[in-house]
Amino acid sequence: MRLPPSPFPNNIISTFFPFLLFLLQSITVHSSSPVQYDPQHAIAVNCGFLHNSTAVDGRQWVGETDSASILSFHGPGSKPVIPLSVDRSYSLDPTPYMTARASRSTFTYTFHIGSGFKFIRLHFNPVSYSGFQRSTAFFTVKSGPYTLLNNFNAFLAIDSLGLKSIVKEFTLYVPDDDDGPLSITFSPSRTIPSDETFAFVNGIEVVPMPLGLYYTMEGDAGAYVVGQTCGFHIGKDIAMELAYRLNVGDMKLSSVHDTNMFREWTDDLNHIIGSSVFPVTSANRIKYTKTSKDGAPHRVYQSSWSMNRNLQVGEEVSFTWKLPVDLGFRYLIRLHFCELDYEVKSGQKEFSILINNQMVEHKGDLIRWGVGIGVAIYKDYLVTVRGDRMMGKTDLLVALYPNNYDQSTEFVDAVIKGIEIFKLRNPDDNLAGRNPVISHPHASTKHRLRMRTSINDIATLIIVFVILINVIVHQFCELKERSWSVNISPSLIDEALCRRFSFAEISFATNNFDKKLEIGRGGFGKVYKGVNNGIEKTVAIKRLGSESVQGEKEFISEIKTLSKLRHKNLVSLVGYCNFGVEMIIVYDYMEHGTFADHLHKNKRNGGNNGDVTPLTWAERLDICLGAARGLDYLHTNSEQDVIHRDVKSENILLDLHWVAKVADFGICKVGTTSHTSTHFSTDVKGTIGYLDPEYFSTRRLTKKSDVYAFGVVLWEALCGRPVVDTRMEGEQRSLVLWVKRCFKEGMVDQLIVILV
Numbered sequence: 179m180r181l182p183p184s185p186f187p188n189n190i191i192s193t194f195f196p197f198l199l200f201l202l203q204s205i206t207v208h209s210s211s212p213v214q215y216d217p218q219h220a221i222a223v224n225c226g227f228l229h230n231s232t233a234v235d236g237r238q239w240v241g242e243t244d245s246a247s248i249l250s251f252h253g254p255g256s257k258p259v260i261p262l263s264v265d266r267s268y269s270l271d272p273t274p275y276m277t278a279r280a281s282r283s284t285f286t287y288t289f290h291i292g293s294g295f296k297f298i299r300l301h302f303n304p305v306s307y308s309g310f311q312r313s314t315a316f317f318t319v320k321s322g323p324y325t326l327l328n329n330f331n332a333f334l335a336i337d338s339l340g341l342k343s344i345v346k347e348f349t350l351y352v353p354d355d356d357d358g359p360l361s362i363t364f365s366p367s368r369t370i371p372s373d374e375t376f377a378f379v380n381g382i383e384v385v386p387m388p389l390g391l392y393y394t395m396e397g398d399a400g401a402y403v404v405g406q407t408c409g410f411h412i413g414k415d416i417a418m419e420l421a422y423r424l425n426v427g428d429m430k431l432s433s434v435h436d437t438n439m440f441r442e443w444t445d446d447l448n449h450i451i452g453s454s455v456f457p458v459t460s461a462n463r464i465k466y467t468k469t470s471k472d473g474a475p476h477r478v479y480q481s482s483w484s485m486n487r488n489l490q491v492g493e494e495v496s497f498t499w500k501l502p503v504d505l506g507f508r509y510l511i512r513l514h515f516c517e518l519d520y521e522v523k524s525g526q527k528e529f530s531i532l533i534n535n536q537m538v539e540h541k542g543d544l545i546r547w548g549v550g551i552g553v554a555i556y557k558d559y560l561v562t563v564r565g566d567r568m569m570g571k572t573d574l575l576v577a578l579y580p581n582n583y584d585q586s587t588e589f590v591d592a593v594i595k596g597i598e599i600f601k602l603r604n605p606d607d608n609l610a611g612r613n614p615v616i617s618h619p620h621a622s623t624k625h626r627l628r629m630r631t632s633i634n635d636i637a638t639l640i641i642v643f644v645i646l647i648n649v650i651v652h653q654f655c656e657l658k659e660r661s662w663s664v665n666i667s668p669s670l671i672d673e674a675l676c677r678r679f680s681f682a683e684i685s686f687a688t689n690n691f692d693k694k695l696e697i698g699r700g701g702f703g704k705v706y707k708g709v710n711n712g713i714e715k716t717v718a719i720k721r722l723g724s725e726s727v728q729g730e731k732e733f734i735s736e737i738k739t740l741s742k743l744r745h746k747n748l749v750s751l752v753g754y755c756n757f758g759v760e761m762i763i764v765y766d767y768m769e770h771g772t773f774a775d776h777l778h779k780n781k782r783n784g785g786n787n788g789d790v791t792p793l794t795w796a797e798r799l800d801i802c803l804g805a806a807r808g809l810d811y812l813h814t815n816s817e818q819d820v821i822h823r824d825v826k827s828e829n830i831l832l833d834l835h836w837v838a839k840v841a842d843f844g845i846c847k848v849g850t851t852s853h854t855s856t857h858f859s860t861d862v863k864g865t866i867g868y869l870d871p872e873y874f875s876t877r878r879l880t881k882k883s884d885v886y887a888f889g890v891v892l893w894e895a896l897c898g899r900p901v902v903d904t905r906m907e908g909e910q911r912s913l914v915l916w917v918k919r920c921f922k923e924g925m926v927d928q929l930i931v932i933l934v
């Protein structure tokens with residue numbers, strides 16, 4: 179409604195308009211009939227207001243006087259207040275945001291309601307009120323044994339989130355009145371050295387919660403604990419605070435869409451990572467089971483994100499949400515699902531879900547879970563975010579990877595429809611994280627006002643600078659990613675022989691890189707034993723280590739080389755994974771380990787190891803012949819001439835049938851001719867003890883360098899000792915020097931007799 183021109187100056191309008199609004203609201207609602215309250219129904223209190231009122235959305239709020247039968251109040255120092263100005267709050271609903279209860283001393287609301295699990299919602303409109311400046315509103319809120327908020331400042335909270343008001347939602351169990359009614363106490367913070375600090379609240383909701391909605395029913399397994407195989411029982415003694423309630427792929431849903439529990443669902447646009455997604459909606463009817471009927475409104479299940487999987491060549495299809503949470507707490511993560519494609523059959527839309535890079539679902543399948551098409555379902559997970567709760571926030575990551583989407587389909591849809599995250603109380607019954615506190619919060623208001631302009635200017639410059647840096651870094655990363663994709667694009671590899679794995683598959687195959695599955699390590703990084711569920715066989719998974727001097731160049735070299743070469747005596751490349759900083763190569767698993775294991779590693783580890791079998795002379799000869807055939811194929815094949823550059827007994831692997839396989843092509847060189855005189859001028863790379871002296875001195879790499887290194891391997895097979903043995907003294911430390919001396923002095927037979 180447009181106001182008529184006023185004869186009063188604007189500052190008078192700003193001063194008297196809140197009072198006129200307050201008076202009009204009082205007259206309007208006082209004539210309405212009292213709200214009849216059922217103890218098992220929701221109650222919403224318009225704090226600081228005496229009588230019942232109706233909000234813009236049609237919901238009724240009780241006043242502090244008209245609700246005397248169910249609500250009592252204690253706090254002689256408190257008083258009802260209205261905003262000094264409506265400039266900031268004009269777009270907010272007058273109920274409950276145009277009145278508040280404020281005090282510089284403690285005050286308490288007590289609710290005489292039925293027992294059970296309840297939502298507690300506290301509404302705050304942090305503006306300056308008559309007699310109270312918003313910058314000094316630091317206070318603590320407690321209910322029973324639980325600390326809900328500590329040293330909380332609503333103005334700082336909304337300023338950091340870009341909001342006009344804020345609602346803090348909690349869940350807890352309310353016992354019978356005989357065991358003590360529900361009380362909510364507001365206390366000005368005494369940690370701030372100021373007599374001006376005060377507490378306030380605009381509105382309080384107490385809403386009954388259906389049994390088993392978020393709390394574990396007797397006999398249920400509870401929430402799946404991330405990283406473990408057990409469930410977590412969420413019982414009556416656990417209070418929780420809502421961190422996020424997201425409507426995936428759609429706009430915000432106000433509380434009127436959730437008619438029983440008045441939950442608000444916000445959009446997830448600021449939390450989904452990546453710009454290649456777009457929203458999709460459906461008008462299909464949603465069916466609810468007994469467990470999901472109160473899970474979420476139907477509109478939550480009718481929207482999600484979709485992705486163009488052909489947007490970039492080699493781009494991994496995934497949906498990831500980044501959600502900042504307080505350190506030092508456990509979190510209940512509820513994911514809402516619903517399959518709305520009536521053409522989908524079991525096994526066609528499997529997916530993996532990771533929480534903080536730990537696998538929680540490997541082969542998720544809504545059809546296999548038995549819920550059917552159009553049926554709402556949710557799954558609960560519990561994760562611990564370690565750290566000091568007073569050190570601020572960290573990012574909690576929820577990621578979904580479609581496993582086997584139809585290759586003929588251009589777009590891939592997420593099956594996650596909604597995300598809810600609750601913070602669980604600590605053992606000391608504390609739910610309060612660190613408040614976003616400005617420097618010197620006890621400084622005078624005038625001083626802060628004088629500093630505000632300069633601080634904002636500096637902050638603006640910093641933000642602009644950070645944005646520019648982010649743009650530059652983003653462009654650099656995109657350029658690097660594009661370059662990466664070209665190097666390992668399908669045109670450079672044989673996709674029939676080399677599969678690209680998702681990081682979710684690799685994580686599952688290695689049980690999140692369990693140390694118990696580690697089977698070796700080398701210059702590239704650690705090697706794990708894993709199971710390739712796509713083809714149901716055991717594989718070896720080599721992961722680049724953070725401390726490794728190798729990296730992208732070696733990673734790409736090995737994939738390009740092995741993806742085009744196949745020979746009985748070369749290790750077979752199964753596939754690879756490159757996701758962010760992760761560089762992983764997957765090979766066939768070699769059951770009998772390395773040649774070195776059986777020649778001398780068992781001796782160095784203190785005698786006979788049951789897992790390492792000593793080799794007979796015939797077995798040694800067969801292994802050496804097999805390795806020689808593999809090297810000959812590398813040097814003479816029609817596809818590409820390859821100089822291995824790191825031939826050694828540790829890079830000769832043995833399969834189940836003791837067949838030798840040459841492995842590790844990270845530093846190999848690829849040539850275009852078979853002439854042995856051709857050389858590469860290159861930096862010296864390889865392993866001490868196997869390096870060709872001519873290559874080492876001239877930096878001219880030829881196929882003869884591999885032949886020299888293989889000759890050293892033959893001496894290892896003959897002598898059964900490592901090329902460098904630090905237990906020996908003098909030249910005996912080097913196998914090559916020791917062999918040369920034995921030849922020179924005519925002691926070859928003695929050398930073999932002594933060392934075998």
